[in-house]
Amino acid sequence: MTAALQRVWGAYVRITARWPAIASVVPFIPLVVMWWAVVEAGVFPRVFLPGPADVVRSFADLVYKGILPDYLHDSMVRLAVGAFWGIALGIPLGILIGMSQLAHRALWPLLLFFQAIGDIAWLPILVIWFGYGLATMTFVIVYTVIFPVVLNTVLGVRSIPINMHRAALSLGASRLRILWEVVLPGALPNIVTGLRNGLGYGWRALIAAEIIVGTSGIGFLMFDARRAGSVVEILLGMIILGILWYIVDSWILAPIERATGQRWGLVTR
Amino acid sequence: MKSLTIRNLSKTYFDPYAGKHVIAVHDVSLEVPEGEFVSIVGPSGCGKTTILNMIAGFIPVTGGEILVGGRPVKGPGPDRGVVFQSFALFPWRTVLDNVAFGPKMRGIGRTEREKIAREYLGLAKLTEAAGRYPNELSGGMQQRVGVVRALANEPDVLLMDEPFASVDAQTRMTLQEELTRIWQEKRPTVIFITHDVGEAVFLANRVVVLSKGRKLQEIGVDLPRPRSWDALNESDAFKALTSRVLQLVRAA
Numbered sequence: 236m237t238a239a240l241q242r243v244w245g246a247y248v249r250i251t252a253r254w255p256a257i258a259s260v261v262p263f264i265p266l267v268v269m270w271w272a273v274v275e276a277g278v279f280p281r282v283f284l285p286g287p288a289d290v291v292r293s294f295a296d297l298v299y300k301g302i303l304p305d306y307l308h309d310s311m312v313r314l315a316v317g318a319f320w321g322i323a324l325g326i327p328l329g330i331l332i333g334m335s336q337l338a339h340r341a342l343w344p345l346l347l348f349f350q351a352i353g354d355i356a357w358l359p360i361l362v363i364w365f366g367y368g369l370a371t372m373t374f375v376i377v378y379t380v381i382f383p384v385v386l387n388t389v390l391g392v393r394s395i396p397i398n399m400h401r402a403a404l405s406l407g408a409s410r411l412r413i414l415w416e417v418v419l420p421g422a423l424p425n426i427v428t429g430l431r432n433g434l435g436y437g438w439r440a441l442i443a444a445e446i447i448v449g450t451s452g453i454g455f456l457m458f459d460a461r462r463a464g465s466v467v468e469i470l471l472g473m474i475i476l477g478i479l480w481y482i483v484d485s486w487i488l489a490p491i492e493r494a495t496g497q498r499w500g501l502v503t504r
Numbered sequence: 505m506k507s508l509t510i511r512n513l514s515k516t517y518f519d520p521y522a523g524k525h526v527i528a529v530h531d532v533s534l535e536v537p538e539g540e541f542v543s544i545v546g547p548s549g550c551g552k553t554t555i556l557n558m559i560a561g562f563i564p565v566t567g568g569e570i571l572v573g574g575r576p577v578k579g580p581g582p583d584r585g586v587v588f589q590s591f592a593l594f595p596w597r598t599v600l601d602n603v604a605f606g607p608k609m610r611g612i613g614r615t616e617r618e619k620i621a622r623e624y625l626g627l628a629k630l631t632e633a634a635g636r637y638p639n640e641l642s643g644g645m646q647q648r649v650g651v652v653r654a655l656a657n658e659p660d661v662l663l664m665d666e667p668f669a670s671v672d673a674q675t676r677m678t679l680q681e682e683l684t685r686i687w688q689e690k691r692p693t694v695i696f697i698t699h700d701v702g703e704a705v706f707l708a709n710r711v712v713v714l715s716k717g718r719k720l721q722e723i724g725v726d727l728p729r730p731r732s733w734d735a736l737n738e739s740d741a742f743k744a745l746t747s748r749v750l751q752l753v754r755a756a
Contacts, residue, residue, distance in 0.1 A: 398592035401562050406657055407582030407609035416605075420596040499595040500639025 285467040310452040317376025329388025354440040379440040383433035391425025424496025506573030506660035508536040513568035543704035546714035585654030587664040593638040600634040606657025624652040644675035715756030
């Protein structure tokens with residue numbers, strides 16, 4: 236019995252080593268089977284809890300009508316724009332605060348104060364200022380992304396051993412070059428962690444914003460489906476959220492982490 | 505390579521916890537001619553690393569002056585190469601790029617600086633490791649990289665702060681022998697900080713014994729070169745010198 240299990244496990248390890256995509260799909264199989272079983276057992280009425288097949292049908296339908304591709308596109312563009320500004324502002328700010336005692340004293344309390352005002356708490360006033368548009372959404376995402384990026388960048392900059400700076404200075408590096416040659420790469424593993432957290436929060440904040448102020452996007456799709464009483468579309472929206480984040484994380488963020496901090500031995504695998 | 509002059513050097517810290525000034529280095533003078541290898545030896549807390557940090561320009565002096573080739577030291581600079589106990593290699597750069605870092609900062613082009621780096625890597629028998637990252641190397645190999653990274657920048661003075669303290673005993677002996685060989689080949693001016701009396705004598709032309717921030721004594725070492733542990737372990741002159749230095753350090 237154990238021997239047979241070991242053989243199956245061995246085969247699984249070999250197969251997933253060859254096709255890693257399989258390893259990310261297999262854990263979902265029991266979940267979907269359970270979902271299907273609960274639905275088929277008829278514990279809940281179909282309208283309250285549709286089955287996997289219904290969701291797939293709804294997916295095909297929305298793709299066919301062109302709604303889903305449009306909404307997906309809108310959500311992804313908003314995330315990308317927000318992420319861009321969050322990174323473009325967050326990393327320099329984090330480096331400044333990490334390197335300058337003065338900047339740290341001046342900005343740290345402000346940072347903690349504004350971090351406490353959650354992203355969605357800004358929505359009422361943003362709607363009055365900017366209306367229901369990209370500006371509002373972008374603000375919310377940038378706001379959400381920027382704090383983890385700044386805080387982790389500060390941590391990264393401060394955790395670079397002083398001897399790294401000293402070594403670079405003794406090898407003739409100017410202060411400016413140290414920024415590029417020591418501070419940035421030294422803080423990079425933390426910056427990537429910050430990005431990973433920030434984008435994860437940003438993604439959730441975006442959906443919340445779309446539900447509240449949206450006129451398109453995956454969040455809006457779910458909100459609209461609730462109005463129409465279509466549980467199947469709500470479920471579809473939730474599943475898409477999970478899959479999209481999985482793709483962003485495992486295709487973009489995780490490889491960056493592997494190529495930098497892990498390669499350099501700065502973070503444990 | 506240039507000479508190093510230290511005149512009446514002192515360093516006082518303010519200890520905010522004790523609420524008083526602490527004297528770390530007091531009135532130390534030292535003359536190191538061009539191409540000489542000087543070891544500074546003493547127990548922990550005797551101020552030897554503080555002296556090195558002042559020569560490197562990492563911390564300001566309280567009193568006295570430091571001259572390299574006649575020019576006063578103002579902050580860190582490429583004229584003084586430093587080898588750290590913690591190696592301080594850049595983990596995000598390959599071995600080759602670590603060694604080429606100094607020449608790169610001097611504005612030397614890629615082909616030329618990689619040629620320089622390869623030459624120095626060859627000197628420390630590291631040619632094979634050129635493309636690897638520091639975390640993929642053993643401690644002994646990392647410190648070999650640390651030594652040639654400093655040398656490849658052709659500093660006037662090489663400052664070494666207990667560089668072999670964190671490698672195992674066998675590797676340490678090999679590194680010490682390699683260092684004497686490289687020193688003979690390149691003849692840099694070296695200040696070598698250690699608490700290991702045998703190491704201090706083995707490497708140096710002169711040993712300075714330090715105690716409680718003061719210079720106790722200078723002892724000349726005229727053992728023949730090239731030096732090897734196999735030969736010196738049998739040498740009465742080496743034994744006499746180490747026991748003399750050891751007595752000074754223990755009495756300190």
